[in-house]
Structures are given as structure tokens and as C-alpha cells.
Amino acid sequence: xxxxxxxxxxxxxxxxxxxxxxxxxxxxxxxxxxxxxxxxxxxxxxxxxxxxxxxxxxxxxxxxxxxxxxxxxxxxxxxxxxxxxxxxxxxxxxxxxxxxxxxxxxxxxxxxxxxxxxxxxxxxxxxxxxxxxxxxxxxxxxxxxxxxxxxxxxxxxxxxxxxxxxxxxxxxxxxxxxxxxxxxxxxxxxxxxxxxxxxxxxxxxxxxxxxxxxxxxxxx
Amino acid sequence: xxxxxxxxxxxxxxxxxxxxxxxxxxxxxxxxxxxxxxxxxxxxxxxxxxxxxxxxxxxxxxxxxxxxxxxxxxxxxxxxxxxxxxxxxxxxxxxxxxxxxxxxxxxxxxxxxxxxxxxxxxxxxxxxxxxxxxxxxxxxxxxxxxxxxxxxxxxxxxxxxxxxxxxxxxxxxxxxxxxxxxxxxxxxxxxxxxxxxxxxxxxxxxxxxxxxxxxxxxx
Numbered sequence: 001x002x003x004x005x006x007x008x009x010x011x012x013x014x015x016x017x018x019x020x021x022x023x024x025x026x027x028x029x030x031x032x033x034x035x036x037x038x039x040x041x042x043x044x045x046x047x048x049x050x051x052x053x054x055x056x057x058x059x060x061x062x063x064x065x066x067x068x069x070x071x072x073x074x075x076x077x078x079x080x081x082x083x084x085x086x087x088x089x090x091x092x093x094x095x096x097x098x099x100x101x102x103x104x105x106x107x108x109x110x111x112x113x114x115x116x117x118x119x120x121x122x123x124x125x126x127x128x129x130x131x132x133x134x135x136x137x138x139x140x141x142x143x144x145x146x147x148x149x150x151x152x153x154x155x156x157x158x159x160x161x162x163x164x165x166x167x168x169x170x171x172x173x174x175x176x177x178x179x180x181x182x183x184x185x186x187x188x189x190x191x192x193x194x195x196x197x198x199x200x201x202x203x204x205x206x207x208x209x210x211x212x213x214x215x216x217x218x219x220x
Numbered sequence: 221x222x223x224x225x226x227x228x229x230x231x232x233x234x235x236x237x238x239x240x241x242x243x244x245x246x247x248x249x250x251x252x253x254x255x256x257x258x259x260x261x262x263x264x265x266x267x268x269x270x271x272x273x274x275x276x277x278x279x280x281x282x283x284x285x286x287x288x289x290x291x292x293x294x295x296x297x298x299x300x301x302x303x304x305x306x307x308x309x310x311x312x313x314x315x316x317x318x319x320x321x322x323x324x325x326x327x328x329x330x331x332x333x334x335x336x337x338x339x340x341x342x343x344x345x346x347x348x349x350x351x352x353x354x355x356x357x358x359x360x361x362x363x364x365x366x367x368x369x370x371x372x373x374x375x376x377x378x379x380x381x382x383x384x385x386x387x388x389x390x391x392x393x394x395x396x397x398x399x400x401x402x403x404x405x406x407x408x409x410x411x412x413x414x415x416x417x418x419x420x421x422x423x424x425x426x427x428x429x430x431x432x433x434x435x436x437x438x439x
Contacts, residue, residue, distance in 0.1 A: 050321065064310070064314075072313065088293050089282055089284070092293040095289045096284075099286055
């Protein structure tokens, strides 16, 4: 049976982007639909009635939501080019860092981006503590997954894509060379991988969008 | 090699309960260590340096942290008995989606039910009922979320059932009145030995919550 794989995403969302990367790394053919999140399609609402959010993967008519759940589904369904180690302990460790990225790193960096003054300083301090743990994980490794890109790299890949955008907008360096040499090396290495690079949303468009988001948050 | 399993846990934790139940379902022997969270053991701090939280499963000296990750780990290592995840990738994704839904929604709403008053508490109560109603829809007519037998969603949700009495008493509402199917499901679960031997008593949990409220100046 011909596989039909559709991805509902948006042009800028890092959660959709990580799924694009996973599909491409596995060489899976798919169609993507960029949603206008201010005017969600009936398909999105039908396929993700609980959250009505992207990304949603639709495989032969069945929909899967939540990016980390989609990751595991892709890994279970297409087992070539595994993104997770086979050994259960190493798999659990990879999943731990994926979760750490989403639960801790992302909110702390987002906070640092949308706040100002003392609140921003505190958020940056917290972000730095979280990033130090990632720096430690990377020591001596090319990728979080080792020699090859793994799930943790895809889950944390938004750092390479969005932190430079955030730093440009707030006029401050969060991931600096002195404290985070391994993390910066990884961001560079990761960004250069063809499959990753070719899916990068345009930098200028990201600047405009996130500047507007920060302005809206500061106005509240 | 003899398996060495240690579980660092805290008796009322709905997250710890998940791991205890998974271990019981697999018929595994382990050493249970109840942590004093105001005075965490050196082993806990060493085994979970990032979060310093329970539960932590130490298997032959190596630690696995985060309850959902631990449950999947247990299911993978001891895959020959009582599988907690289905084998079909789509069914697996649906089970994981609902575990994630429970994780995202229920703890926070539950906590606000006993930690807040007035309008905030009313909102929390409504949210709990909404969340449980969504889960009831998922359960449908099945005896368990996993179908005929227990699955990862059952294991992830049941720890909350011993907190229902506390939520209801402190929030002055009845979960059973609005979500009878969930109560029915919880009762079916408690008939299973792995659950009945593992779940803390609801009144004991309530007593614990009362202590917490006193400490926070809520009593």
C-alpha cells in the first residue's frame, strides 16, 4: 500500500521543524501543510481535537499529535536510521535529555527572551544553569547522539535555529564561547548538516516574527 | 547476574506509584526506599543530580529518572511479561499521547484544588472534572485504558485515584457524581493485586495533604 504521510506544521514553529528533520533523516516522503495558526484549518481541528495545535502527523489517515509522541511513532514505524539507541538504558538517557530540553531549557530561554529588567536577568541565570548541564552532556561528543544525530539533537535543535535570533533581538549573548564551547560547536555542526540546513526557516522572517512576539509580551 | 533494583520514592507520590505498579505488574523484586524530601539522601542526589526528585529507579547501579521514562524502561527490559505498551506503533502513539495528557493537565489542576480557595479553587475543580471527562471518553466501554488488560495509561493515571478523596473533601465536590466511569475503572484496578498492594490508602493521603496545608498556612 502506498504510504501517505502528511505533516501539519507552521513555517516557524520549532516543534514542527523537529518533525521535518526526523522525517528527512529517515528518508520518508511526506507532504507538509503550513497552518495559519490564527485561522486553523478544519483538518487540524479534526486531527488534533484535544489541543488543536501543530505539529500533527497524519499517516495513512491516522493522526498523531504532540511532537515527542510523533518522534516515538516515527521511530517505531520506520526503524531504519534509528534515532534512539537500542539499549534500554541509553534509550532512557536520551529520552531524559529530550524531556529536559522541553521541560526546562526551552521555558527558561523563552522567559529570558520575552522579559526585561530584573525578571530577564533571573531568567537568563536559570537558562545558563540549564545550558551548563547540556554543555556537560556534550563534552567530547560531536552530537548528543554520539557520532550521529539522535533524538536529543533533533529535540534540542531549536537552540541552533532560534537562540541566535533571540540573542540578536535582545542584544545579549546567552550561549557564549567562554562558557559553552561544546554547545556552540554542536550548534555549528548541527546547522551544517544538509538535511537540517535546507529546512531552516528564513532568518529575516524569524527576526520580524519574534520581535513582534516580544513586543506583544512586553506590552502586557 | 542477580538483578539489583532500588526504588527511591515517596509514598504518596502519584509518580512513584506508577513505577511501583509497573514493577509489580512485571513481578519484580526491588528494595523500596522512602525519601524524606526535606532531607534528601546522598543516593538520591547522586542518582538524580539534575532534578533531585523521586522517583528514581536504580538498576544494577545505573539510575533512570522521570516516572514515564522509568515505566517505559521497565517495559522494555522486562518485555516478556505483562506488556504495558501495545506492539502496534499507532496504538503505542495513542497510549503515549494520553500519558502525556495526564502529565500535562492533572497534577497541576489537582494541586490547585487543595492549595487554593475561592474562585481559583472553583476553576481547578472544573478543570479536574473536564480532564477526567476527556479521559472517560477515551476509556469508553473498555474495562481498562489498555483494553482487556492494563496498559501504560492505567498505570499512569491510577496514582491519582488515591488523591481523589483529598481533592473531593478539600474542594467540597464529588468526582464520582460527574465521572462515574473513572470511579468504576479505579475500582476495577484496585481489584488487581499489583494495584491493591501498592496504592496508599486515600485517608492516609488526605492526612498528608492536611499536613502540607498546615505547613503552608492554609489550615
